[in-house]
Amino acid sequence: MGSRVSTGPELKKALDDLGKELVVDLDKVLGKLSLDGYREVIRRTPVRTGFLKSRWALTTGQVPNSTIKNPGGSYSEQQPNVKIKWGDVVGLYNNAEYAEFIENGTPEMRAQPMIQPTFQYLLGLSTRLLDALSRERKT
Amino acid sequence: MIEEAEKAIEIIIQSSWNDTPVDWDNVTFVPTKGNSYIRVQIEWIDAFGAGPGRTRETGYVMVSFFVPVSDGTRFQAKLIGKMSKIFSQVRVSGMQFKPSRVQRVGENRGWFQRNLLIPFEYTYCKEN
Numbered sequence: 001m002g003s004r005v006s007t008g009p010e011l012k013k014a015l016d017d018l019g020k021e022l023v024v025d026l027d028k029v030l031g032k033l034s035l036d037g038y039r040e041v042i043r044r045t046p047v048r049t050g051f052l053k054s055r056w057a058l059t060t061g062q063v064p065n066s067t068i069k070n071p072g073g074s075y076s077e078q079q080p081n082v083k084i085k086w087g088d089v090v091g092l093y094n095n096a097e098y099a100e101f102i103e104n105g106t107p108e109m110r111a112q113p114m115i116q117p118t119f120q121y122l123l124g125l126s127t128r129l130l131d132a133l134s135r136e137r138k139t
Numbered sequence: 140m141i142e143e144a145e146k147a148i149e150i151i152i153q154s155s156w157n158d159t160p161v162d163w164d165n166v167t168f169v170p171t172k173g174n175s176y177i178r179v180q181i182e183w184i185d186a187f188g189a190g191p192g193r194t195r196e197t198g199y200v201m202v203s204f205f206v207p208v209s210d211g212t213r214f215q216a217k218l219i220g221k222m223s224k225i226f227s228q229v230r231v232s233g234m235q236f237k238p239s240r241v242q243r244v245g246e247n248r249g250w251f252q253r254n255l256l257i258p259f260e261y262t263y264c265k266e267n
Contacts, residue, residue, distance in 0.1 A: 107250040113182055120184045
């Protein structure tokens with residue numbers, strides 16, 4: 001972006017090129033935030049059978065509004081399989097019936113928060129990523 | 140370093156709170172039926188460099204307020220307001236408490252619960 005523009009069409013092309021570069025950067029930022037968020041929430045999920053951990057999913061589509069009970073057995077986490085691009089609304093959800101009790105605690109059980117710390121983590125990370133991008137663009 | 144920050148949070152609450160019993164993390168606590176109580180937990184989130192020789196750790200204090208079901212919300216709201224004010228006014232070296240927010244959890248086994256989340260940043264020199 002160091003070249004000079006002297007005509008209207010050149011300016012338009014320069015702005016279009018910058019826009020495309022920014023979208024590529026923002027695609028990367030959103031992709032990183034989504035996957036890091038997924039990893040962080042998995043890392044923070046307590047395990048007994050692994051069911052709760054196995055119910056985390058990333059989506060750019062509809063988040064299911066029903067929950068399911070733990071049918072017993074043992075489980076392993078799923079790898080996210082979703083292509084994310086700038087402008088997508090990314091959902092991170094868990095439809096295990098008891099996820100809310102683990103997150104918020106109950107009178108008999110301490111909370112083991114998964115979502116709230118992940119949210120705070122992503123807030124901090126997004127600020128640092130955007131600062132780094134901004135510094136990169138200035139140099 | 141975590142030890143100092145957690146100790147500071149503990150002292151803040153112990154020195155300013157006598158409204159209800161406190162259920163501290165990893166300490167046996169049996170609530171008395173009909174008596175409101177609070178539960179305190181500290182969640183650590185992230186750590187990163189904050190300039191030469193300095194580290195910043197982020198986290199939040201989660202205070203859960205339990206009042207008996209059917210007692211209404213006014214007393215609980217008063218407790219939440221008091222705790223929020225305590226953390227908004229306190230100054231501790233290296234610690235910065237940010238505006239808190241309240242989350243309604245709801246009724247469960249005779250108790251009505253709301254959580255207060257107080258984010259903080261703790262900055263310290265690595266050599267300390």
